[in-house]
Amino acid sequence: MLIINCPWCGARPEIEFRYGGEAHIARPADPSALSDQEWADFLYNRTNPKGRHAERWRHIHGCGRYFNAVRDTVSDFFVATYKAGEPRPDIAGETK
């Protein structure tokens, strides 16, 4: 079983977590000023990288908190996890 490090609880089994989509996507401050395309980009279009991806996870069957993780989409390796509100860690390197 994959082990995920919750920033609050530490190493916990994958089954306690839920995926929450790409991280660091801020809701536009003034949606009515956006074009339909810009709004669609905010709602639906994601980077979908092959490699390291910053994404939201929720420790739903644990502390209940949302947090962020950098995960390699090729190997499923969790490079780092960090609390919501913290900046994306500066992690160099490509897929490993």
Add this chain to the structure above:
Amino acid sequence: MPDNAALQRLSEGLRPIEAVRLSLLGPAARLAFRSREAGIGPAGEAFGVALPREANRFGQSGSRFAFWLGPDEWLLLAPGEDAAPLAAAIEAATLGVPHALVDVSSRSVGIEIAGREAAFALNQGCPLDLSLAAFPIGMCTRTLLGKAEIVLVRLGPELFHLDVWRSFAPYVIGYLDEARREFA
């Protein structure tokens, strides 16, 4: 929804198995408390148990427990007590401070798992490392047992309590009874 009498009949029908003893815990006052910094100290003082700040640890005073469930979330447990006066005392102590306090006394039931194979039986459905090093006495956490979410508490090397939502209780009791069959 199984009432207390139905759960009592269910637990009394279980075979005695010394290695993993299962028993139903009695009614208790349960309060779900959520607050940021300003409310944490006063609520603990009013309840009589300081709310633990360390993740996944519980505080205890007499028969009352305060379980850390999240960085701003605690489950307050007082076996055999009435929730209303406890809630009133905490509300009075946190007046004017943003918080949430909900009486969830009847939502869940407590189950005790005791005996030398207690951790083994729990591990048939719970994926956590229940060794004493990883899950020491004094630890509590929400987790899963099979398909049911539980709050698991370690009170001793071979003594656990769990709290489970009432409608899942027959499933959890049945699951643990199945898990300990080899010790019958």
